Amino acid sequence: MAERVRDIQSEIDKVTKEINDVDAQVGKAEAKVEKAEAEVEKAEAEVEKARTTRREIAKKLKHPDLSEKERAALVAEQEACVADFTAAEKDLAWLRRREEQLRKKEEQLRKEEEQLRKEKEQLRNKEERLQQDGAAGSTSGADVKKKLSPQEIMDKVYKDATYTAPVRARGAPEASHVAAVHAG
Numbered sequence: 001m002a003e004r005v006r007d008i009q010s011e012i013d014k015v016t017k018e019i020n021d022v023d024a025q026v027g028k029a030e031a032k033v034e035k036a037e038a039e040v041e042k043a044e045a046e047v048e049k050a051r052t053t054r055r056e057i058a059k060k061l062k063h064p065d066l067s068e069k070e071r072a073a074l075v076a077e078q079e080a081c082v083a084d085f086t087a088a089e090k091d092l093a094w095l096r097r098r099e100e101q102l103r104k105k106e107e108q109l110r111k112e113e114e115q116l117r118k119e120k121e122q123l124r125n126k127e128e129r130l131q132q133d134g135a136a137g138s139t140s141g142a143d144v145k146k147k148l149s150p151q152e153i154m155d156k157v158y159k160d161a162t163y164t165a166p167v168r169a170r171g172a173p174e175a176s177h178v179a180a181v182h183a184g
Contacts (some may be wrong), residue, residue, distance in 0.1 A: 005134070008127040013119045022113045029106035036099035043092040055079060100105035 055080040061071065148156070 005127055005130050008123055008130065012120060012123045012127065015116055015123060019113060019116045019120065022116060026106060026109045026113060029102060029109055033102045033106055035098065036095060036102050040099055041091065041097045043088060043095050045094055046086065046088040049090050050081055054078065054081045055084060148152055 057074055060066070061074050061078070066074070
């Protein structure tokens with residue numbers, strides 16, 4: 001089936017729409033990655049804060065002149081700090097994995113966008129060739145025949161083989177005219 005310029009232009013329009021859609025998705029993915037980066041930074045700060053607090057408590061626990069009450073309060077604070085630290089590390093690990101997934105998704109969308117841009121360029125080149133061929137064909141001669149498909153050839157042969165001339169009915173004016181000519 002011969003493609004027409006109009007068909008290719010329609011395909012170009014579809015690809016352009018897909019590019020725009022993917023471009024919008026890339027923008028959203030970029031925003032999600034940036035948000036994830038900010039969350040990772042915040043979680044890293046929380047981990048560092050918990051780490052610092054834990055060190056400070058450990059230093060305070062080393063003092064020999066602590067009362068049992070102060071020591072018990074510091075141990076409880078240290079346990080809470082360790083729990084906070086562990087939770088912050090888990091959150092940080094999860095956020096890093098999520099950030100990596102979002103980066104991969106963004107990269108995938110960028111590759112898809114690039115592939116669509118290449119496809120669009122190929123379609124534009126094809127459109128140009130068809131327009132040039134059409135212009136060259138119209139100036140080179142009007143007697144250029146359309147190539148027929150095998151099915152079109154068979155249909156044409158069948159139509160030609162089954163063609164019969166119209167039969168005139170008796171009593172028609174042409175028949176009486178022919179009879180008068182032969183009689184006379």
